[in-house]
Amino acid sequence: MLPIWLTEDYIQTALRAFYKDDQLQVIKLWAKPATEKGENFVGVMTRIYVDFESGDGSVKNMSYILKQGVPSDAPQAKIFKEYDVYNRELEMYDVVLPKMSQILEEAGFTDKLMAKAIIVDRSRTIMILEDLAPLRYTNADRVKQLDLTHTKLVLDMLAKFHAAAIILNQREPDLLRHNYASHFFSRGKEGYGEVFAGLFRAFIRYVKTKPDLNSRYGAKLENIVTNLMDYAARSVDVDEKDLQTLVHGDCWTTNVMYQYDDEGNPTTVLPIDFQFSTWTSPVVDLHYFFSTSLQTDIKERETELVQYHYYALKRTLEVLNFKGVFPSLFEYQLQFEKRRFQSVIIANTFQPIMVYEGCEDPDFVNLYQDTPSGIKFQDSMYENKEIQRRIETILPILDAKGFLDAH
The missing domain is CATH 3.90.1200 (Aminoglycoside 3'-phosphotransferase; Chain: A, domain 2)
Incomplete structure (x- = not known):
């Protein structure tokens, strides 16, 4: 499930800046959880999939990792805020x-x-990073x-x-x-x-x-x-x-x-x-x-x-x-x-x-x-x-x- 703010326009703007391609057009955007319960206590990671057409006409199917903090009502959220782990x-x-x-x-x-950062959004305290799995990591x-x-x-x-x-x-x-x-x-x-x-x-x-x-x-x-x-x-x-x-x-x-x-x-x-x-x-x-x-x-x-x-x-x-x-x-x-x-x-x-x-x-x-x-x-x-x-x-x-x- 994608956050409501993570729209095709949002990811298109981020990808255009990252790839330095003002003609890039997002075709499709969807997501799956990137970790199972108990695998990561500090953050929530989602694998997002993006089909887009580059300015040269080529179509690419790419995946990225969306990294967010735990929900504010999670028991550990107060601890991580105290240590300022997300801004760090x-x-x-x-x-x-x-x-x-x-x-x-x-x-x-x-x-x-x-991993390369596609976007670091401090206003939302999130990052979108390159997915290391296709690079065989x-x-x-x-x-x-x-x-x-x-x-x-x-x-x-x-x-x-x-x-x-x-x-x-x-x-x-x-x-x-x-x-x-x-x-x-x-x-x-x-x-x-x-x-x-x-x-x-x-x-x-x-x-x-x-x-x-x-x-x-x-x-x-x-x-x-x-x-x-x-x-x-x-x-x-x-x-x-x-x-x-x-x-x-x-x-x-x-x-x-x-x-x-x-x-x-x-x-x-x-x-x-x-x-x-x-x-x-x-x-x-x-x-x-x-x-x-x-x-x-x-x-x-x-x-x-x-x-x-x-x-x-x-x-x-x-x-x-x-x-x-x-x-x-x-x-x-x-x-x-x-x-x-x-x-x-x-x-x-x-x-x-x-x-x-x-x-x-x-x-x-x-x-x-x-x-x-x-x-x-x-x-x-x-x-x-x-x-x-x-x-x-x-x-x-x-x-x-x-x-x-x-x-």
């Missing part, structure tokens, strides 16, 4: 990503950094998660993203410092505090069902809840010693799309969904990505993967003629390690959602609210045997590093 993504597609893409193109990098399996080849492609992509943002910030110092200050864990905001506290309580509930885990970690986890968001905020804090850039902010399996060769091997990767792009340390993206998206044996190679991203970032900045101070690998690993608390939250509360295969209702409020349907959904997340194994592995590591103690 509009700004990313309209201004920041094109500038970052240009920086990379000038240096000879050819991989796409973004697709998501990897979020449940199977990523092997080493898929993982390294993302790390290479993030290196280009982070490097381009560093150069953009040098060229236009005011552009990225204002609209990109808030994160999931930002101080002074309440929405995600409620979400993460609810998720963390569900995690503790699971731990309490395992006597061995509960005896060692239950009390420590209970103590963390009180200061959960403060500890998390510290993991995003930066100071003058930290390398700083714009991060994607929500980089996980479903927010990257791959192209594959005829043998099924991934060849290129493209990021999507920039609602949580934030000015902070690049290792924030690494923690989020590692904790949500990697197969178990790949996650165990974390230190090596930080090293891989470090050298990819360093090489890219050299090509872009970066003249600033760049940390040593040892310093970069320390910057990664001191943000380890993200693993406490993301690996133990976010990842069970991201690989969920159960049949309980995935409504947003059921992720964190203590209602009967919410508790039923949350408890079912921890029935996944692989998630249980990961919890048994990660809790001793986090405890040994001191991240389960008050700090």
Whole structure:
């Protein structure tokens, strides 16, 4: 169902400007939902189909993605308004990503950094983007998660993203410092505090069902809840010693799309969904990505993967003629390690959602609210045997590093 404002005249005006063709005529316009329930909590995506005749007489059948915010009466709408996620993504597609893409193109990098924006309409808080499906971009399996080849492609992509943002910030110092200050864990905001506290309580509930885990970690986890968001905020804090850039902010399996060769091997990767792009340390993206998206044996190679991203970032900045101070690998690993608390939250509360295969209702409020349907959904997340194994592995590591103690 198309919004009433999305008429043939509206899309014709947008397409004429995008294709620079004042003679373009729209013949037909229709739509289908682009995502299923539970696949995207932040926005509503609709695939729109347009038949049009170009000025040269050729007729084309094209599809595009209409991206809108969730309805104002949706439970999560208030949260996303508080974090201004929609205006941030509009700004990313309209201004920041094109500038970052240009920086990379000038240096000879050819991989796409973004889906092209047909129109960014700030008055309606919507975007119409090119449809990546006809270009043979697709998501990897979020449940199977990523092997080493898929993982390294993302790390290479993030290196280009982070490097381009560093150069953009040098060229236009005011552009990225204002609209990109808030994160999931930002101080002074309440929405995600409620979400993460609810998720963390569900995690503790699971731990309490395992006597061995509960005896060692239950009390420590209970103590963390009180200061959960403060500890998390510290993991995003930066100071003058930290390398700083714009991060994607929500980089996980479903927010990257791959192209594959005829043998099924991934060849290129493209990021999507920039609602949580934030000015902070690049290792924030690494923690989020590692904790949500990697197969178990790949996650165990974390230190090596930080090293891989470090050298990819360093090489890219050299090509872009970066003249600033760049940390040593040892310093970069320390910057990664001191943000380890993200693993406490993301690996133990976010990842069970991201690989969920159960049949309980995935409504947003059921992720964190203590209602009967919410508790039923949350408890079912921890029935996944692989998630249980990961919890048994990660809790001793986090405890040994001191991240389960008050700090």
